[in-house]
Amino acid sequence: MKIGITCYPTYGGSGVVATELGIELAAAGHQVHFIAYSQPFRLRGREQDIAFHEVPVSNYPLFEYPPYDLALATRMAEVAAYYELDLLHVHYAIPHSISAYLAREMLARQKHRLPFITTLHGTDITLVGLDHSYLPITRFGIDESDGVTAISNYLKDKTIQEFHPEKAIEVIPNFVNCDVYMPLVETERAAGRARYAEPGEKILVHLSNFRPVKRTADVIRVFARVARELPARLLMIGDGPDRSAAEWIAHRKGIQDRVHFLGKQSSVSEILPLADLLLMPSELESFGLAALEAMACRVPSIATRVGGVPELIEDGVNGRLFPVGDVEGMAEGALELLRDPGRYVAMAEAARHTAQSRYCASKILPLYEDFYRRILGGAAGSG
Numbered sequence: 248m249k250i251g252i253t254c255y256p257t258y259g260g261s262g263v264v265a266t267e268l269g270i271e272l273a274a275a276g277h278q279v280h281f282i283a284y285s286q287p288f289r290l291r292g293r294e295q296d297i298a299f300h301e302v303p304v305s306n307y308p309l310f311e312y313p314p315y316d317l318a319l320a321t322r323m324a325e326v327a328a329y330y331e332l333d334l335l336h337v338h339y340a341i342p343h344s345i346s347a348y349l350a351r352e353m354l355a356r357q358k359h360r361l362p363f364i365t366t367l368h369g370t371d372i373t374l375v376g377l378d379h380s381y382l383p384i385t386r387f388g389i390d391e392s393d394g395v396t397a398i399s400n401y402l403k404d405k406t407i408q409e410f411h412p413e414k415a416i417e418v419i420p421n422f423v424n425c426d427v428y429m430p431l432v433e434t435e436r437a438a439g440r441a442r443y444a445e446p447g448e449k450i451l452v453h454l455s456n457f458r459p460v461k462r463t464a465d466v467i468r469v470f471a472r473v474a475r476e477l478p479a480r481l482l483m484i485g486d487g488p489d490r491s492a493a494e495w496i497a498h499r500k501g502i503q504d505r506v507h508f509l510g511k512q513s514s515v516s517e518i519l520p521l522a523d524l525l526l527m528p529s530e531l532e533s534f535g536l537a538a539l540e541a542m543a544c545r546v547p548s549i550a551t552r553v554g555g556v557p558e559l560i561e562d563g564v565n566g567r568l569f570p571v572g573d574v575e576g577m578a579e580g581a582l583e584l585l586r587d588p589g590r591y592v593a594m595a596e597a598a599r600h601t602a603q604s605r606y607c608a609s610k611i612l613p614l615y616e617d618f619y620r621r622i623l624g625g626a627a628g629s630g
């Protein structure tokens with residue numbers, strides 16, 4: 248198949264999933280065309296059978312708000328016509344599903360069929376879509392899509408409850424390539440850990456876009472409590488609006504030398520397996536991709552019981568779950584695990600097993616391919 252993919256190319260879970268999906272589709276023999284305002288950050292630009300098409304946005308002085316959505320629709324239609332795309336797959340409803348709708352309608356006038364699929368990721372529904380000004384157009388984008396998927400049962404239910412869409416929503420969970428995200432052999436792991444920590448020190452990690460929903464301040468507070476009890480380091484991967492607040496708290500607590508802000512990293516699969524635990528104290532996660540990537544590396548998470556996270560993490564089995572804001576509980580949970588090697592190893596093994604048995608790219612890719620075929624065959628599905 249020839250598949251166009253549109254996503255937010257910057258740091259964020261939906262862009263990561265879209266990029267990894269494109270890479271997996273290309274590896275499975277499909278032709279993939281990314282259409283976005285810049286190259287998705289996890290794409291190195293050297294992958295075979297993957298092309299990137301930049302969307303140029305006019306900055307004509309009259310445009311106080313340059314119309315990206317329209318430029319995107321135009322580019323989608325052009326790429327679809329020039330490269331004979333079979334379908335478009337857009338990640339994140341706003342504005343991508345609306346641009347795809349416009350592209351489909353433009354091409355229909357030239358008798359070119361271009362069905363589009365929208366994958367809902369979370370904040371497009373829980374935050375953006377519920378802002379009243381975006382609600383009707385988000386619902387329109389969902390209903391006009393030829394197919395809609397959501398990345399967890401939680402998100403599917405939430406979308407139905409809040410938007411009452413006419414379109415059926417299929418759950419296709421997020422995935423991870425278990426041959427890329429995997430534990431390291433002990434010698435490599437020890438060498439990698441030595442870059443950040445002394446022998447005998449524990450390593451905790453956080454990976455996000457540092458937006459308020461991630462509660463980055465809680466990450467530092469949980470770590471501060473852990474570091475009071477045992478020698479430990481914290482790796483903060485990513486960047487975003489709450490980074491300076493997190494740095495400030497680390498300084499105020501006097502643990503700045505133990506917290507390493509690594510910024511945006513394109514190869515997180517090389518850093519995650521060095522850690523002992525991942526901290527994900529989010530206000531909300533429709534899925535929690537960072538936790539899955541860590542689990543595949545045999546790193547269990549200390550996380551919050553929110554949104555779709557309990558579909559991925561079973562408390563006490565492959566990770567730990569706590570109420571939002573329960574800094575003390577999360578710190579205690581982390582300390583208990585780090586002090587009990589037997590329990591830790593069982594949980595780490597269970598985390599890797601969950602990733603491999605339920606969320607491996609090799610298991611999820613066929614679900615997308617089958618969905619594409621059904622959409623191309625005309626099974627649009629209404630709710």
Ligand code: GMT
Nearest residue numbers: 259260261368369531532533534535536
């Ligand atoms: O969480 C963010 O701020 C980014 C957001 C996105 O769309 O880029 O992440 C959402 O999609 C991820 C990939 O499907 C999910 O793993 C995240 O749980 C989800 N975030 C929220 O629901 C807050």
